[in-house]
Amino acid sequence: MQFFGGSDVSPSPPAPTAERGVPVLPGGLRLAADRGNLGVLQLPGQGCSFHSFRTNTYKLSFLESPSGINIILVTHPRTGDLREALKYIYSLYVEYVAKNPLYDPGTPIRCDLFNTNLDQYVRSIS
Secondary structure (H helix, E strand, C coil): CECHHHCECCCCCCCCCCECCECECHHHCECCCCHHHCCCCCCCCCCCCCCEEECCCCEEEEEECCCCCEEEEEECCCCCCCHHHHHHHHHHHHHHHHCCCCCCCCCCCCCHHHHHHHHHHHHHHC
């Protein structure tokens, strides 16, 4: 079996099975939501200790906004903390997408101002 970067990996052990209705994703990751705070507004980063995940080939950085918007960046594994970058990207989303009366939530984002500003910002931090 091969993963990113072309490294050979031995086959994984048998996949775990779902327990009490918690779905199991490929690789044995379990998907579960904390229903204790459902409906309670939280600031970005509150109520969740997961901010990033690093492997030898990539780093995944994650932010879930109070409105349920998920922002995910996949970068080089040696990239530093991106929490402030994720918050800034969320502020761009709010300014150019969420406040746009023509945007229909749940549809692909087709906003040139958002795309341009996001592209400029990502280029400035890379």
